[in-house]
Amino acid sequence: MQKKALGRGLESLIPSLAANKAPAGEAVVTIPLNKIKPNRFQPRKNFDKTKLQELADSINRHGLAQPILVAPSIAPGEYEIIAGERRFRASKLAGKKDIKAIVQKSADDKQRFDIALIENLQRQDLDIIEEAKAFKKLIEEFGRTHDEVAEIVGKDRAVVSNTVRLLNLPEDIQILITENKISAGHGRMLAGIEDEGELRAIVEQILSDKLSVRATEKIVSDVKVKKGTKPQKKQEIELIHLQEEIQRKLGTKANVSGTSKKGKIEIYYYSLEDLERIAKELNFKI
Numbered sequence: 001m002q003k004k005a006l007g008r009g010l011e012s013l014i015p016s017l018a019a020n021k022a023p024a025g026e027a028v029v030t031i032p033l034n035k036i037k038p039n040r041f042q043p044r045k046n047f048d049k050t051k052l053q054e055l056a057d058s059i060n061r062h063g064l065a066q067p068i069l070v071a072p073s074i075a076p077g078e079y080e081i082i083a084g085e086r087r088f089r090a091s092k093l094a095g096k097k098d099i100k101a102i103v104q105k106s107a108d109d110k111q112r113f114d115i116a117l118i119e120n121l122q123r124q125d126l127d128i129i130e131e132a133k134a135f136k137k138l139i140e141e142f143g144r145t146h147d148e149v150a151e152i153v154g155k156d157r158a159v160v161s162n163t164v165r166l167l168n169l170p171e172d173i174q175i176l177i178t179e180n181k182i183s184a185g186h187g188r189m190l191a192g193i194e195d196e197g198e199l200r201a202i203v204e205q206i207l208s209d210k211l212s213v214r215a216t217e218k219i220v221s222d223v224k225v226k227k228g229t230k231p232q233k234k235q236e237i238e239l240i241h242l243q244e245e246i247q248r249k250l251g252t253k254a255n256v257s258g259t260s261k262k263g264k265i266e267i268y269y270y271s272l273e274d275l276e277r278i279a280k281e282l283n284f285k286i
Contacts, residue, residue, distance in 0.1 A: 028067055028100060028101070028102050028103075029100075029101060029103055030098050030099070030100055030101075031070070031079060031098060031099060031101050032097060032098045033088070033091060033092055033096065033097060033098060033099055035077060035078050035079060036068075036070060036078070036079050036080070036081060036088060036099070036101070037073060037078065037079070037080050037081070038080075038081055038085055038088070039080060039081040039082060039083075039085055039112065039116050040080065041109065041112050041113040041116050041137075042081075042085055042116050043113075043116060043117050043126060043130055043131070043133065043134035043137070044085070044116075044126055044130055045130060046127070046130075046178075047086065047089060052086065052089055052090050052093055053090075053093065055086065055087070055090035056090040056091070056093040056094040057094070058090075059087075059090055059091055059094045059096070060094045060095075064087060064091065064099065064100055066084075066087070067084070067099075067100040067101050067102045068081060068083065068084025068085075068087050068088055068099060068100075068101045068102070069081070069082040069083040069084055069101065069102050069104060069115070070082060070084075070101045070102070070103055070104070071103070071104050071105065071112065072103070072105060079101065079103065080112075082104065082111075082112050082115050082116065083115050083116060084101075085116075087099070109142075110142050113134075113137065113138065113142065114138075114152055117134045117138070117152075117153065118152070118153065127177075127178050128163065128166065128177060128178075128184040128187070129166060129167075129174050129177055129178045130178075131163055132163045132164050132166045132167050133167065135149050135153075135160055135163055135164050136164050136167060138152070139164070146160050146161050146164075154247070154251075154252050154253040154268070155244075155247050155253060156243060156247070156253065156254075156255060158240055159240070159243065159244050159247060162188055162191075162240060162244070163184075163244075165188070165191040166184065166187045166188065166191055168191050169187060169190060169191055169199075170196070170199075173187070173190065173199075173203060174187075176203070176207075181207065182203065182206055182207070183213060184244075185213035185216075185241050186206055186211075186213055186216050188240075188241070189213065189216045189217050189220045190202060190203065190216070190220070192220055192224065193220060193223060198223055202216065202219055202220065202223075205219070213241070239256050239257070239258070239263075242256050243255065243256040246265065246267070249281065250267060250278055250281050250282075251277075251278075251281075252267065252268055252269060252270075252274065252278060253267075253268040254266060254267050254268065255268075
């Protein structure tokens with residue numbers, strides 16, 4: 001499988017995007033908005049209305065900074081978005097009739113989904129449940145292994161597996177995570193509870209007492225001890241959670257290892273441009 005990683009970005013999948021021009025044999029064209037359909041593999045379901053309006057205002061003032069990426073649809077003369085649905089929606093909101101687009105004729109379904117997922121992850125546009133559903137889709141519908149998904153999105157395999165496990169929670173609890181009423185960290189603790197009655201009791205306690213993830217971890221550990229289940233080590237839980245947050249913030253693979261006394265953080269980059277992007281996120285100058 002071709003090595004891909006989130007840190008290298010869409011430019012590693014489609015080098016021409018970095019130069020804002022079309023690949024050889026393909027073209028930048030102007031397409032009527034009514035001839036373009038959203039990406040059927042779009043993992044993102046919620047688009048912030050305020051941010052869309054801000055982008056629409058920017059498009060009206062300064063124009064579109066970068067073409068969207070599309071592929072021909074089954075219907076003659078129509079196209080499907082591969083990357084850039086937010087720009088597409090904002091252009092419609094701005095009252096535009098057409099949009100600049102790069103037409104990629106060779107993208108198959110797997111590549112379309114990979115690109116849509118990576119674009120959203122890099123922009124931090126997906127909530128954790130949308131991210132989990134996207135990972136699950138890659139695994140179940142496109143036959144990827146957890147290791148392959150981890151390579152595609154530039155995350156550790158344990159992060160992918162723990163994120164997918166959130167989908168074992170009842171849908172109403174997943175909604176609480178999406179709405180930030182409980183955190184993804186809470187969700188990871190709760191995903192280890194098999195008894196639904198106990199699960200819902202702990203959720204109620206989290207909401208009523210505003211329990212921290214650490215306090216929730218203690219409750220979950222006590223439940224597992226009573227049932228004779230070996231709980232996950234506290235240090236391991238905290239390091240995994242920290243590693244996930246670093247990866248989400250920096251948009252690249254990271255590894256955190258060590259103990260409560262000492263350890264190390266490894267941050268991966270895949271090009272000079274990628275290193276510069278990470279340094280900017282960290283407020284460093286190189």
